[in-house]
Amino acid sequence: MINSRALILTGILLAIFVALIAKLFTIQIAKHEYYSLVADRQQNKPLIVKAERGIIKDANGEVLSFTSDNISFFVDTRMMNPTRIDSIVIAFSRVFNKPQKYYRKIIEQGTANVCIEKKVPMETALALRKVVVEGLFHQEDFSRIYPYGNLASHVLGFVNRDLTGVEGIEKIYENKLTGKDGYYSIERDVLGRVISVDEKISNAAVPGNQIYLTINKNYQKILEEELAAGLRKFGGESAVGIVMNPNSGEIYALANSPDFDPASYELFSANSRRNRALTDTFEPGSTMKSITLSILLDQNLVDENELINTENGRYYIKNVPILDTHPKEFLTVRGILEQSSNVGMAKLSARIDDDTFYKYLRDFGFGNATQVELPSEASGLLKKPRTFSLLTKPFLSFGYEIALTPLQLTCAFSALINGGNLVQPYIVKKLSDHKGNLIEETQPKKIRTVISKSTSDRITNLMVGAVEHGTGSAARLENVLVGGKTGTAQRLVNNSYSSSFHNSSFIGFFPADSPTVVCFILVNSPKTGTYGGVVAAPIFHNIAKRMIETDLNLVPNKNKIERKLNLTDQLIAEIKTPPAKKTTTFANVADISVKNIPARKSFDKKSSTVPNLLNQSMRDAIALLTDLGLKYNITGTGKVVWQSLEPGSSIVPGTECVIKCEPSSKKVKSSMN
Numbered sequence: 001m002i003n004s005r006a007l008i009l010t011g012i013l014l015a016i017f018v019a020l021i022a023k024l025f026t027i028q029i030a031k032h033e034y035y036s037l038v039a040d041r042q043q044n045k046p047l048i049v050k051a052e053r054g055i056i057k058d059a060n061g062e063v064l065s066f067t068s069d070n071i072s073f074f075v076d077t078r079m080m081n082p083t084r085i086d087s088i089v090i091a092f093s094r095v096f097n098k099p100q101k102y103y104r105k106i107i108e109q110g111t112a113n114v115c116i117e118k119k120v121p122m123e124t125a126l127a128l129r130k131v132v133v134e135g136l137f138h139q140e141d142f143s144r145i146y147p148y149g150n151l152a153s154h155v156l157g158f159v160n161r162d163l164t165g166v167e168g169i170e171k172i173y174e175n176k177l178t179g180k181d182g183y184y185s186i187e188r189d190v191l192g193r194v195i196s197v198d199e200k201i202s203n204a205a206v207p208g209n210q211i212y213l214t215i216n217k218n219y220q221k222i223l224e225e226e227l228a229a230g231l232r233k234f235g236g237e238s239a240v241g242i243v244m245n246p247n248s249g250e251i252y253a254l255a256n257s258p259d260f261d262p263a264s265y266e267l268f269s270a271n272s273r274r275n276r277a278l279t280d281t282f283e284p285g286s287t288m289k290s291i292t293l294s295i296l297l298d299q300n301l302v303d304e305n306e307l308i309n310t311e312n313g314r315y316y317i318k319n320v321p322i323l324d325t326h327p328k329e330f331l332t333v334r335g336i337l338e339q340s341s342n343v344g345m346a347k348l349s350a351r352i353d354d355d356t357f358y359k360y361l362r363d364f365g366f367g368n369a370t371q372v373e374l375p376s377e378a379s380g381l382l383k384k385p386r387t388f389s390l391l392t393k394p395f396l397s398f399g400y401e402i403a404l405t406p407l408q409l410t411c412a413f414s415a416l417i418n419g420g421n422l423v424q425p426y427i428v429k430k431l432s433d434h435k436g437n438l439i440e441e442t443q444p445k446k447i448r449t450v451i452s453k454s455t456s457d458r459i460t461n462l463m464v465g466a467v468e469h470g471t472g473s474a475a476r477l478e479n480v481l482v483g484g485k486t487g488t489a490q491r492l493v494n495n496s497y498s499s500s501f502h503n504s505s506f507i508g509f510f511p512a513d514s515p516t517v518v519c520f521i522l523v524n525s526p527k528t529g530t531y532g533g534v535v536a537a538p539i540f541h542n543i544a545k546r547m548i549e550t551d552l553n554l555v556p557n558k559n560k561i562e563r564k565l566n567l568t569d570q571l572i573a574e575i576k577t578p579p580a581k582k583t584t585t586f587a588n589v590a591d592i593s594v595k596n597i598p599a600r601k602s603f604d605k606k607s608s609t610v611p612n613l614l615n616q617s618m619r620d621a622i623a624l625l626t627d628l629g630l631k632y633n634i635t636g637t638g639k640v641v642w643q644s645l646e647p648g649s650s651i652v653p654g655t656e657c658v659i660k661c662e663p664s665s666k667k668v669k670s671s672m673n
Contacts, residue, residue: 051179054208071125072141079135154275158262179208207434214250223253230539235527246414248444249423281403285489288399338470349397354385364412420451474537479558484508486532506536612647636661
């Protein structure tokens, strides 16, 4: 019995021994290569070191976006025991000021590797450097930092949780900003502890490239603050602003209000994150009049002093009314731009043939994306001549039946004032590697010549007049001459133009004698003011004033401009929000609601201002000028249709007033296609 048990036990041991021998044979001989590879991977597991994402800077080297080298802490629950858990819990509770039960619950209920603290700043992580516990380990966990919060958010864009660019420069330059990950060959013991690093087959991580923008942080800050202030003052759905160098195409600032914080982008609506300067199109309204007039001048179809019958502000084309809110019977071509007459511009546009009009608008960049280095840019809408109706050209002339982006209009105006050249806008100045070595640099690029240098000079001068004497006077600066054009356009609501919702805009430039800055401002649906000259022009004024005060090199030569208060200034100062209309009219928005100046039947001989003589008979005009002691020169007969001295301006002894008279029945003809 005993012998049989011994034999059975011996047999069992022998079987176990044989199985062990067989297993060792399999490991050592039959599957030697496989198990050698497994052991090598366990002991020499490679460590991937993620590369730091590149830095984004402004034109002066100010850091706008960088990567913070944060640390995330993990615990391998398989290596935990009560003593180790206590050590970890006590240390982390002390550093992060959280209850011990918080960490204990994560560790005890977790499986495999669990994260107990994520993205810890390096300075905080260093407080845990003395905590050495088996199973506690850490990894680099980068965070994208935007040190100025919302500043330039629509330019910079943002990254997702994997640090992949989703919008803005972060998206367009994803490949340039992403560095090359490092690789370290590390030998570990059975517990996973690092024994040694094989430097021969290891490579350090290479950070991503640095991007220098054309954005000036100070200009950007001013633009964003004034847009936000404008929205608070005038109300509205949103606002857009662009500041650019008209000669080179460098974008100094680009902003939308409302904006967002790129570091917490998920907390903001898609509407706030949309870059309206590129993605949204709008009908520009009266800002288009400068473009139209430049075409007329370039084709030698008008003269600045030519007198046009503006029909007392009401003109019909195929029974569709074109209206001016400050009606005049006659205006010079210069006056049409300064007083922003829809009627006058519509009549002048008839002199341009359809194909020529289309070609110029196309050459100004309308209907094509600008190709700036930002995502989701719209191309806009420009009708082809074969689709023109009898209404298209006159309505195009003052900014309807066309859709532009704010950046397209800014580029077109740059061509108006820089000598006639359409330039490529750009927002990336240069790229360098992480050591500062230059990789590539953007050079200004001329796309095409649109108008002649002489036409550019003439339209620039006329736009100075639009600010000095016309609807854009709220944009004037005390010691720097400014030019520009206001715009007010009805918005489409339910497929019809609404008199209650408008786009109010102003685009201006300075210094007028040699423009180095062009600035576009657009406010969507302002609740107070409505008109571009009342809403957008003051915002431009504040931006330009602060820019010049902040950067003394921007306009080095300043001279105080002596101005005489004229009647236009007085009327602008008295503008109130127009009452809401119950009916909708089509394309009847001019830039400033100026009431008709009543003809004066009698004057005080002590008066020191020039009277308004328009619509007076020649006899009455002579009598009034004689009473005031003014010299005069009269051409024609009938009623006064034009006077050389501005009504309401101060009388200067010895000055001659030239007046032009025409019979009241006479009409100035203008052919229409």
